[in-house]
Amino acid sequence: MFVRHFVLAFALAVLASGFSSQPGQGDSCIVPGSGGFFNSIAARYDLLNQVISLGFHGSWRTSAINKILPAQSVLDISTGTGDLAISVAANRSIRVVGLDPSPEMLKVARDKVNRFENSIGDIRLVTGVAEALPFDSDSFDAAAVAFGVRNFQDRQKGLNEMSRVLKPNGKWAILELSLTDGDQLLDRATRLFVTGIVPRVASIISGNRKAYEYLSDSMRKFPDEKEFCKMLEAAGLVVESQKRLSPLGMGPFLYSGIKSSDRDN
Ligand SMILES: *[C@@H]1O[C@H](CO)[C@@H](O)[C@H](O)[C@H]1NC(C)=O
Numbered sequence: 001m002f003v004r005h006f007v008l009a010f011a012l013a014v015l016a017s018g019f020s021s022q023p024g025q026g027d028s029c030i031v032p033g034s035g036g037f038f039n040s041i042a043a044r045y046d047l048l049n050q051v052i053s054l055g056f057h058g059s060w061r062t063s064a065i066n067k068i069l070p071a072q073s074v075l076d077i078s079t080g081t082g083d084l085a086i087s088v089a090a091n092r093s094i095r096v097v098g099l100d101p102s103p104e105m106l107k108v109a110r111d112k113v114n115r116f117e118n119s120i121g122d123i124r125l126v127t128g129v130a131e132a133l134p135f136d137s138d139s140f141d142a143a144a145v146a147f148g149v150r151n152f153q154d155r156q157k158g159l160n161e162m163s164r165v166l167k168p169n170g171k172w173a174i175l176e177l178s179l180t181d182g183d184q185l186l187d188r189a190t191r192l193f194v195t196g197i198v199p200r201v202a203s204i205i206s207g208n209r210k211a212y213e214y215l216s217d218s219m220r221k222f223p224d225e226k227e228f229c230k231m232l233e234a235a236g237l238v239v240e241s242q243k244r245l246s247p248l249g250m251g252p253f254l255y256s257g258i259k260s261s262d263r264d265n
Contacts, residue, residue, distance in 0.1 A: 033151040033214060035101030035129075060175055060245050060252055061087060064144055067173040067241075067256035071141035075099065077130050077162060078148020082109030085123050089113075092121035097140075099126045099133065130158035135165045142166070146175040147252070150218045159235035166259040172237055173256040175245075178222040195220065225253065236260045 061084050068074060072094060076085040079098030086109075089096045100106050106125045113123050128134050130145070131154050143162050152158035166172060179195075180187045195216040223231065229239050238257045245251035 033218060034153070035103070057083075060254070061146060063245055063254055064146055064173040064175045064256070067254070068142035068144055068171040069094075071171060073097075073139070073141045075133075075135070075140045075143040075162075075165060077133075077143060077145045077158070078151065079109060079125070080105045080146075080148070082106075082112055082123065082125070084144055084146050085109070085125075086112060086116060086120060089116075089120040089123050094121065095124075096121065097124045097126060097135075099128050099130070101127065101129045103127050129153070130161060133161045133165050137164050138167045140165050140167065140170060142171040142173075144173045144175075147177065149174055149176050150222050155223075156231055156234065159231055159237065163235040163237050163259055168259055168261040170259045171256070172259065173254065174232075175252050175254055176222065176228075177219055177252045178224070179216075179219045181224065228255070232257070 065084065065087055069088070069091075074085075074088050074094055074096050076082075076088070076096065076098040079085045079100050080102075082098050085096050085098035088094055098106070098109060100109070106127060109123075109125055113120070113125070126134060130148070130152050143166055145162070149155060149158065162172060179191055182188075222228075225242055229242065232239050232255065236259060238260050239255060240257035242253065242255045245254050
């Protein structure tokens, strides 16, 4: 049980932090969590997610998608290498847009979309930041952010923007990692593992400790459920459900709901 718990925690840690194996590359000038930061890890991002998330990645994504479909138009904010957008586009009648600040991540996404060409609909991939979405108000049936809200430079602004581009009653889902502040032994062990051990191990393996420090820092700084729900509500996003996914109370949080119908953009 302990071993599985730690393995999962490690998977979460790497999944959330991204990974760089280039020692010292731009460590001091790239802002962790920024588009430039993700540019530097794009090439390895998918491979690592696959290897270390132990298959959970896909089922988490499916849970989020189930909250926003059916829909005719879907915006995937912080699409990264495009996995959520591609899953949605499996239904060819859905208009799918993926947005990300990192052109390198989008390049990986584009290659993947081209590879799936015959089995999915087209996806529009757009470079941009969540805080200033280049889309009209009330223009999407649904929107999702998978493991991206932590990296928003201005979280409230990003949520406001997601709300703005959603149609009234439009559906949204957010998947995000956060550290539990529970007091159980497993909670404490997990915290120690993610914040104390992972960065050290990772710095030895990758030669880049920054990425992992960023992960535990950003998980630690992410608001708890109550506070995050307040931010969602402030953005005009009605929270209909919130729960931790996957076993052992260690999975990501899935928040979902609709845009308030009386939200005035
Ligand atoms: C595909 O999406 C359309 C539009 O939202 C929906 O009407 C249809 O039921 C979906 N098809 C499947 C197989 O889910």
